[in-house]
Amino acid sequence: MNDVKPIKKSGGNSIVKELRKNIQLFIMLVPGLIFVVIFNYIPLAGITLAFKNIDYKKSFFEMDWVGFKNFEFFLRTPDALVITRNTILYNLVFISLGLVVAVSAAIALNEIKNKFLSRFYQSVMFLPYFLSWVVVSFLVFVFLNPDYGFINKSILAQLGSPSVSWYNEPKYWPYILVFINIWKNAGYSSVIYFAAITGIDREMYEAADLDGANRWQQITHITLPCLLPMMIIMTILAVGKIFNSDFGLFYHTTLNSGTLYQVTNVLDTYVYRALKYTGEIGRAHV
Numbered sequence: 001m002n003d004v005k006p007i008k009k010s011g012g013n014s015i016v017k018e019l020r021k022n023i024q025l026f027i028m029l030v031p032g033l034i035f036v037v038i039f040n041y042i043p044l045a046g047i048t049l050a051f052k053n054i055d056y057k058k059s060f061f062e063m064d065w066v067g068f069k070n071f072e073f074f075l076r077t078p079d080a081l082v083i084t085r086n087t088i089l090y091n092l093v094f095i096s097l098g099l100v101v102a103v104s105a106a107i108a109l110n111e112i113k114n115k116f117l118s119r120f121y122q123s124v125m126f127l128p129y130f131l132s133w134v135v136v137s138f139l140v141f142v143f144l145n146p147d148y149g150f151i152n153k154s155i156l157a158q159l160g161s162p163s164v165s166w167y168n169e170p171k172y173w174p175y176i177l178v179f180i181n182i183w184k185n186a187g188y189s190s191v192i193y194f195a196a197i198t199g200i201d202r203e204m205y206e207a208a209d210l211d212g213a214n215r216w217q218q219i220t221h222i223t224l225p226c227l228l229p230m231m232i233i234m235t236i237l238a239v240g241k242i243f244n245s246d247f248g249l250f251y252h253t254t255l256n257s258g259t260l261y262q263v264t265n266v267l268d269t270y271v272y273r274a275l276k277y278t279g280e281i282g283r284a285h286v
Contacts, residue, residue, distance in 0.1 A: 079265060087266040090174075091242045094181050099235060101186045103227060106193035107219055122194070125187030133248025136184060140176075140253050167257045174263055181249055189234065196230045197223060243267060 019026060050070055052063040074080055105125060112118040128136075143150045144166040152163040166172060200223065208218050245266035254264045 079261075079270070082262060083265050083267055083270050086263065087243060087245050090177065090245065090266065091238075093178055094185075095235060095238045095242075097178065098182055098186055098189060098238075099231060101182050102189035103193050103224075103231065105186060105190035106197055106227075107223060109190065109194050110197045110223070111215070122187075122191060126191055127187070128184045129188040131184065133246070133252045136180065136248070137252040137255065140180065141255070144176075167255055168259045170260050170263045173254065173260055177249060177253070177264070180253060181246070184249075192234070193227060193230060196227055200226045245269075247272065 051065055051067060053066045055063055058064075109118055109121060112121065131139075141149070144152075146152060146163060146165045146167070149166070151166075156163060164172070166176075204222050204226075205218055208222060213221070245268045247268040250264050250266050250269050251272065254260050257264075
């Protein structure tokens with residue numbers, strides 16, 4: 001019994017040791033933590049505005065609480081269901097199609113043996129991601145201008161078809177918005193997946209090649225299974241933002257056309273219009 005030694009509790013000492021051991025890594029973490037606190041956590045205090053009656057004569061803490069009345073106002077509007085439906089369905093399509101296109105593009109880039117061409121195609125695919133939505137809206141307008149647009153003037157006119165007033169036809173815009181979103185963002189995701197592909201052990205492909213597997217079999221049995229963890233992580237991150245809609249996509253590219261609200265009005269645009277036209281900050285924060 002005398003040989004039994006008491007178990008030492010690590011307690012806070014282990015945390016101190018870990019800090020001292022990896023002090024450089026924790027210092028590198030500080031700027032990111034500061035950024036997250038300033039831009040993600042501190043603004044959370046603004047959520048309380050959705051439960052208050054905004055009165056500019058009173059301070060933030062003196063404003064009257066109204067409970068869920070602002071939410072009742074939103075839910076009783078006829079557009080509440082349309083706005084929520086558009087936000088969720090568009091994001092589901094963006095996530096699913098974006099995943100397929102990005103992974104396909106990454107695999108295609110990996111199959112290009114010429115390094116110069118591979119980097120060139122990466123740059124071309126990545127370029128739209130850096131364009132602002134204002135620039136993209138002008139590019140879209142060049143194609144969809146009712147009078148002088150490329151599609152009406154150079155394609156439909158040559159086919160003998162009547163011109164289409166694109167900004168007054170809601171039925172076309174679900175397809176247009178999906179195409180624009182994938183064109184702008186798929187390149188960014190494809191580069192991430194391409195980087196993951198380059199990290200796969202080459203010996204696995206060499207072994208499969210010796211066993212007689214063709215390129216398609218190598219893709220389906222090696223590349224895709226190895227990419228699956230990254231695909232799951234990216235999908236979870238995207239689903240976490242399913243109620244966030246890209247304001248520029250739905251506002252700028254549609255030129256804020258009122259006839260398109262049925263298919264283009266989402267939560268972000270609703271908040272902007274509610275604040276702009278009603279001035280009710282509390283209702284806009286719902």
